[in-house]
Amino acid sequence: AQTVTQSQPEMSVQEAETVTLSCTYDTSENNYYLFWYKQPPSRQMILVIRQEAYKQQNATENRFSVNFQKAAKSFSLKISDSQLGDTAMYFCAFMRGSGTYKYIFGTGTRLKVLA
Amino acid sequence: DARVTQTPRHKVTEMGQEVTMRCQPILGHNTVFWYRQTMMQGLELLAYFRNRAPLDDSGMPKDRFSAEMPDATLATLKIQPSEPRDSAVYFCASGLTTGTDTQYFGPGTRLTVL
Numbered sequence: 001a002q003t004v005t006q007s008q009p010e011m012s013v014q015e016a017e018t019v020t021l022s023c024t025y026d027t028s029e030n031n032y033y034l035f036w037y038k039q040p041p042s043r044q045m046i047l048v049i050r051q052e053a054y055k056q057q058n059a060t061e062n063r064f065s066v067n068f069q070k071a072a073k074s075f076s077l078k079i080s081d082s083q084l085g086d087t088a089m090y091f092c093a094f095m096r097g098s099g100t101y102k103y104i105f106g107t108g109t110r111l112k113v114l115a
Numbered sequence: 116d117a118r119v120t121q122t123p124r125h126k127v128t129e130m131g132q133e134v135t136m137r138c139q140p141i142l143g144h145n146t147v148f149w150y151r152q153t154m155m156q157g158l159e160l161l162a163y164f165r166n167r168a169p170l171d172d173s174g175m176p177k178d179r180f181s182a183e184m185p186d187a188t189l190a191t192l193k194i195q196p197s198e199p200r201d202s203a204v205y206f207c208a209s210g211l212t213t214g215t216d217t218q219y220f221g222p223g224t225r226l227t228v229l
Contacts, residue, residue, distance in 0.1 A: 033216055043204060045220035091158065101146050101212060102171065105158040 002027045004094050006106035013082045014114050020067075021077045021109045023092030029053075031097030034068065034075045039108075040088040048090070051075065053097065082113045117141045119221035121207050127227045133195040136224045138207030139188055147190045148218060149175075149182055150206040158206075164190065165212065197228045 003026045013019035025034070036048040051059045051068050058066050063083075067076045079086055092106040120139045128134055140147050149161040162172035167184040175182065179198070184190045194201055204225050208218040 035217070037220075043223050043225075045206060045208070045223075047217055047219070050217055095216060101165070101210060101216060101218075102160060102163065103148075103218060107157050 002029070002094055002096065002104050004092055004104050004106040006090075006092055006109050008109045009107070010110045010112070012112045012114055013079075015082055015084060017082055018078060018080045019082055019111065021079075021090050021092075021111065023075045023077070023106055025073050025075065025092075025094045025104075027073070027094065027096075029096050029098070033095045033097060034066075035093040035095070035103070036064070036066070036075075036077045037091045037093060038086075038088045039091065040085075045091075049077065079111075084113050084115060087111060087113045119207055119209050119219055121205075121221035121224050123224060124222060125225045125227075127229065128197055129229050130198055131196040132228075133193065134197050134201075134226060134228075136192045136205055136207075136226070138190040138192075138209075138221055140190065140207070140209030141219055142188070144209035144211050144219075145187075146210045146212055146218075147184060148208040148210075149190070149192050150208065152204045152206060152223070153202075161192070161205075194226075197226075199228045202226055202228050 005024045032053045034051045038046045049061045063080045065078045089108045091108045093103040146165045148163040151159045161175040162182040181193045204223045206223045207221040210218045
């Protein structure tokens with residue numbers, strides 16, 4: 001069975017600094033997708049970034065980028081130029097590529113951006 | 116701006132009462148998911164549908180929970196009878212199997228069972 005581990009329950013970063021959130025996963029699949037979702041205090045789950053396992057190039061979305069290490073089964077999220085609005089819970093999610101469309105979520109990392 | 120909608124946003128009820136939560140997926144999406152979020156268990160998948168057919172409800176307590184999609188624009192999650200341990204935030208998400216496989220979440224229903 002697939003598992004997703006986020007080993008950092010809480011992190012903090014100064015505004016404008018860079019922070020990296022860790023995520024590791026366990027799977028025997030070769031084709032899969034990885035996601036980072038953000039959940040601010042409003043509770044809304046917002047997609048931050050998505051990565052297909054067959055792509056070697058790391059995904060980027062503005063200030064958000066990932067470091068995808070397939071062999072190490074690692075999928076970390078880097079937030080550059082952190083902003084107060086980045087304060088949220090961040091969830092890493094795994095989805096098999098074989099058509100089940102089910103996410104397996106990590107337990108989340110609570111990130112606080114300090115002014 | 117297409118988005119998933121959920122009603123009600125908040126629900127407080129007494130133990131034993133029936134609770135119905137509704138979700139309107141993004142128009143054109145063919146998969147719908149129900150999740151429950153609690154501090155202890157995190158995000159748990161309760162059930163999901165593809166093309167309105169239930170594909171997996173293994174995460175749902177069968178004796179009291181039921182999920183349906185009466186039509187492509189409405190998904191429902193019902194709890195009868197409700198119990199205090201059902202207190203949680205319930206999220207609906209929708210997606211498109213022929214698209215990017217990304218799930219788009221609704222704002223959630225915060226349920227409190229007294």
